[in-house]
Amino acid sequence: MDKFKTTMGVKWKNEIVPEFDSDGRPDLLGWDEAMHNDVPEFEKWATFYDEEAADACRPVLKEMQEQKAKDYDPSDPDYDHDYPPEFEERLTVKNKKDNPDWKWFYEEFLQVDGFSPEEYGWVNMLDAYDKPYPEIVTDGITHLDWDYVLSTAPSIENFKIMVKGHIQLMTELTFTNCEPLMLQDFFEEVEQVYELYRDTYDETWAMYHNEDDHGRGKGRN
Numbered sequence: 236m237d238k239f240k241t242t243m244g245v246k247w248k249n250e251i252v253p254e255f256d257s258d259g260r261p262d263l264l265g266w267d268e269a270m271h272n273d274v275p276e277f278e279k280w281a282t283f284y285d286e287e288a289a290d291a292c293r294p295v296l297k298e299m300q301e302q303k304a305k306d307y308d309p310s311d312p313d314y315d316h317d318y319p320p321e322f323e324e325r326l327t328v329k330n331k332k333d334n335p336d337w338k339w340f341y342e343e344f345l346q347v348d349g350f351s352p353e354e355y356g357w358v359n360m361l362d363a364y365d366k367p368y369p370e371i372v373t374d375g376i377t378h379l380d381w382d383y384v385l386s387t388a389p390s391i392e393n394f395k396i397m398v399k400g401h402i403q404l405m406t407e408l409t410f411t412n413c414e415p416l417m418l419q420d421f422f423e424e425v426e427q428v429y430e431l432y433r434d435t436y437d438e439t440w441a442m443y444h445n446e447d448d449h450g451r452g453k454g455r456n
Contacts, residue, residue: 241282242282243279243283244279245278246277249318280299297322305319307320337389342385352379357389362389
């Protein structure tokens, strides 16, 4: 599921007045620069993380803004803005990168180029549905069907092993070998991995294994 966030409120604008020199001439360059750099004040009213809730509440908030604009009186000392408020919505919908799948997990997060289960310490050859991974033969060599690996979730044991090993590797590269790591990007990727874990195994283990009191699969430790 794509992450959704939108913030609604009103935007207040003030008139930009030029400064005048001793001869009464306006500083047009300074005025132009001030208008270019001016950022209207944003008064936040509500933030929504659910698109349906945002759609339901948007008309109500717009009505509130319209009424506030009608009530606006520039001569009222309670108003410290030069113009009535305008409705503004600041929408953030995360892109496809933030909607991870298993192809992203192997190719982008682990950056796998040639996969060997033994190299990653797999303890079984099962996917998350307890089904054995199919094997294919290429040039006389038997190996896992890589397309199948990219299309399905691994067993939860193998998933945890791979994630733990990759985080340890990144830590060593950063603090032992002093190789630079974009920490913010890495933390965001770890958050995406957790989202993939939650969305996949909560449903999978509830279907195929014992459930806890919240209807989620307990998994195997």
